[in-house]
Amino acid sequence: MSVMTYLGAIxxxxxxxxxxxxxxxxxxxxxxxxxxxxxGGGKSRSSEGDFLQMFGKKRIRNTPISEEGIVGAAAGAxxxxxxxxxxxxxxxxxxxxxxxxxxxxxxxxxxxxxxASMPVVFRSAMFYGLNTGAHHSDRPxxxxxxxxxxxxxxxxxxxxxxxxxxxxxxxDDPVLTFEAVLLWGLKEEVDDNEYRIxxxxxxxxxxxxxxxxxxxxxxxxxxxxxxxxxxxxxxSVEIIDPxxxxxxxxxxxxxxxxxxxxxxxxEPAHRTCGAAAEISALxxxxxxxxxxxxxxxxxxxxxxxxxxxxxxxQMYPTRATIGDAVRRVLDSAPQxxxxxxxx
Amino acid sequence: MNATLPIETxxxxxxxxxxxxxxxxxxxxxxxxxxxxxTVHTSIGQEAQVVGSCMALGEQDYMxxxxxxxxHPIGKGAPLGPLMAELVGKATGVxxxxxxxxxxxxxxxxxxxxxxxxxxxxxxxxxxxxxxxxLGNGRVSLAFFGDGAANxxxxxxxxxxxxxxxxxxxxxxxxxxxxxxxxxxxxxxGVIAERAAGFxxxxxxxxxGQSVLAVYxxxxxxxxxxxxxxxxxxxxxxxxxxxxxxxxxxxxxDYRDAAERxxxxxxxxxxxxRDHLVSRGVSADTLDALEAExxxxxxxxxxxxxxxxxxxxSAAFEDLYTDVEVAA
Numbered sequence: 001m002s003v004m005t006y007l008g009a010i011x012x013x014x015x016x017x018x019x020x021x022x023x024x025x026x027x028x029x030x031x032x033x034x035x036x037x038x039x040g041g042g043k044s045r046s047s048e049g050d051f052l053q054m055f056g057k058k059r060i061r062n063t064p065i066s067e068e069g070i071v072g073a074a075a076g077a078x079x080x081x082x083x084x085x086x087x088x089x090x091x092x093x094x095x096x097x098x099x100x101x102x103x104x105x106x107x108x109x110x111x112x113x114x115x116a117s118m119p120v121v122f123r124s125a126m127f128y129g130l131n132t133g134a135h136h137s138d139r140p141x142x143x144x145x146x147x148x149x150x151x152x153x154x155x156x157x158x159x160x161x162x163x164x165x166x167x168x169x170x171x172d173d174p175v176l177t178f179e180a181v182l183l184w185g186l187k188e189e190v191d192d193n194e195y196r197i198x199x200x201x202x203x204x205x206x207x208x209x210x211x212x213x214x215x216x217x218x219x220x221x222x223x224x225x226x227x228x229x230x231x232x233x234x235x236s237v238e239i240i241d242p243x244x245x246x247x248x249x250x251x252x253x254x255x256x257x258x259x260x261x262x263x264x265x266x267e268p269a270h271r272t273c274g275a276a277a278e279i280s281a282l283x284x285x286x287x288x289x290x291x292x293x294x295x296x297x298x299x300x301x302x303x304x305x306x307x308x309x310x311x312x313x314q315m316y317p318t319r320a321t322i323g324d325a326v327r328r329v330l331d332s333a334p335q336x337x338x339x340x341x342x343x
Numbered sequence: 344m345n346a347t348l349p350i351e352t353x354x355x356x357x358x359x360x361x362x363x364x365x366x367x368x369x370x371x372x373x374x375x376x377x378x379x380x381x382t383v384h385t386s387i388g389q390e391a392q393v394v395g396s397c398m399a400l401g402e403q404d405y406m407x408x409x410x411x412x413x414x415h416p417i418g419k420g421a422p423l424g425p426l427m428a429e430l431v432g433k434a435t436g437v438x439x440x441x442x443x444x445x446x447x448x449x450x451x452x453x454x455x456x457x458x459x460x461x462x463x464x465x466x467x468x469x470x471x472x473x474x475x476x477x478l479g480n481g482r483v484s485l486a487f488f489g490d491g492a493a494n495x496x497x498x499x500x501x502x503x504x505x506x507x508x509x510x511x512x513x514x515x516x517x518x519x520x521x522x523x524x525x526x527x528x529x530x531x532x533g534v535i536a537e538r539a540a541g542f543x544x545x546x547x548x549x550x551x552g553q554s555v556l557a558v559y560x561x562x563x564x565x566x567x568x569x570x571x572x573x574x575x576x577x578x579x580x581x582x583x584x585x586x587x588x589x590x591x592x593x594x595x596x597d598y599r600d601a602a603e604r605x606x607x608x609x610x611x612x613x614x615x616x617r618d619h620l621v622s623r624g625v626s627a628d629t630l631d632a633l634e635a636e637x638x639x640x641x642x643x644x645x646x647x648x649x650x651x652x653x654x655x656x657s658a659a660f661e662d663l664y665t666d667v668e669v670a671a
Binding site: 109111 | 450456463470472475497507661667
């Protein structure tokens with residue numbers, strides 16, 4: 001075990017995969033210079049562990065700023081024997097390659113009757129909450145959840161980032177990984193050995209009995225803080241981090257919610273058709289009878305992201321808004337009614 | 344170069360051109376009779392351009408294509424039965440009935456898939472060339488696209504990457520002069536082949552795209568360059584489609600001049616090459632027998648299709664992921 005940041009854990013997973021399999025390559029803008037710290041041992045090329053020196057220019061490949069071309073070429077390479085990891089840096093750059101993601105990456109295996117496999121990972125970072133303005137603050141994973149054929153992960157801890165990325169690289173299907181930049185600096189003890197966390201398995205971040213919070217990506221640390229506040233108020237909170245959004249671990253969500261009878265879902269994406277909306281519908285369809293209160297979503301509003309720090313800070317779920325949501329489900333009308341009847 | 348080609352190779356060129364012609368003629372009829380759902384886009388008139396390109400490739404080489412989709416896999420050597428079954432939507436189709444005419448693919452012959460989105464498969468072929476370069480397996484890749492796709496950004500992003508990385512890829516523009524009803528020259532600035540110069544790569548314009556040997560020569564040169572590490576080439580082939588953009592389509596306006604059409608009909612690539620083969624000493628009997636063989640192949644493909652079952656409904660829920668079940 002050693003202490004790693006989230007970014008360091010990604011670098012470790014990439015290094016392990018590059019060492020284990022020569023078909024793995026990394027391509028993207030600025031990957032040679034290790035600009036984001038995931039393709040080297042340190043910030044300098046001379047630091048030990050520089051990927052370009054370890055793996056060479058064939059496998060560590062700077063690309064032009066051509067997202068459509070990069071994504072399509074990675075797909076074509078994946079269909080013919082490579083296992084590319086594509087670093088697209090900002091998640092909002094994915095839109096430049098929307099045709100390739102939706103029409104080629106997601107559809108080829110299916111359209112061609114299973115002839116193609118598509119072992120490719122697309123990494124991108126969500127720079128929200130950092131005053132980068134509307135073009136760099138997107139959290140677009142729900143759009144891609146609407147495209148059958150893609151797998152989607154959103155790790156929220158260094159350990160999960162390492163294990164899920166290794167599993168993503170192993171997958172014979174295309175995987176998009178969305179990283180909240182707010183999480184990049186998180187540190188924790190991470191296993192130095194190789195390990196994989198299977199896609200589609202949620203993590204129970206903490207156990208509790210009164211209410212379930214399903215928290216996604218950058219909302220996970222906020223949910224943990226909210227749970228600590230609530231504990232002081234005598235409320236026992238269970239936190240489920242799905243970690244993988246496609247395929248979604250529906251069983252973990254349903255079991256936890258069935259146990260607590262109350263559900264709050266927190267995520268940084270927009271409200272309409274978000275992951276929270278999907279999870280909410282799932283629970284309402286499957287275990288409505290187990291609910292003791294209406295489901296509450298804590299999301300970004302259906303609004304673009306403003307630049308000014310004083311405007312942006314209100315846009316995403318926080319410790320306070322998640323905590324308030326929990327208090328609301330504990331004090332909902334059916335609960336009050338039940339309390340009155342029992343009196 | 345073509346003087347050195349053995350007669351067997353020349354006959355194979357004619358065979359594949361005939362396969363495309365007869366296959367597409369049959370498919371056209373089947374669309375009109377309602378035996379093929381939806382529509383198809385035929386390569387009739389463009390056989391020389393397709394076969395000249397495909398036969399310049401090796402069996403292991405890769406290829407991607409577009410909506411005018413049947414000729415490419417046929418030219419690359421795919422058997423006709425599973426292709427026809429795919430057009431009808433049968434379980435024995437080359438894509439198990441899930442692709443249809445627009446999305447034919449036969450990985451066994453390096454056919455990585457046709458695309459219904461104009462310009463969308465060009466980066467795929469570029470990526471196949473990238474894997475050939477990284478893996479060092481000596482393969483090359485060819486992207487078929489039309490004059491319409493020549494105005495898509497995907498082409499130029501791909502050409503730039505292929506140029507800077509010296510990838511073994513051929514960008515093959517099938518310039519049949521019309522994007523559906525729109526004349527290419529009205530929406531295309533300059534000459535497509537000359538755009539290669541801006542990327543530091545060779546650009547070639549084959550003016551006589553009805554000559555299978557002219558196309559074969561140009562593409563062979565590009566393939567040799569690619570295989571020897573010389574990087575990509577843009578080849579523009581001038582040709583003409585004889586049928587409407589898609590079968591059954593009846594446009595209200597005559598966007599193509601009758602005299603123009605007639606000039607191109609007089610340069611039927613299959614007739615031209617038959618004459619060439621006769622001039623090379625091939626007997627009319629041999630050529631007649633070849634035509635009969637191909638007709639029989641198409642008949643067999645249709646019989647295979649008719650004898651094949653439709654897929655079970657559950658097949659709609661297979662082949663999305665390698666290891667995830669998706670509920671109906």
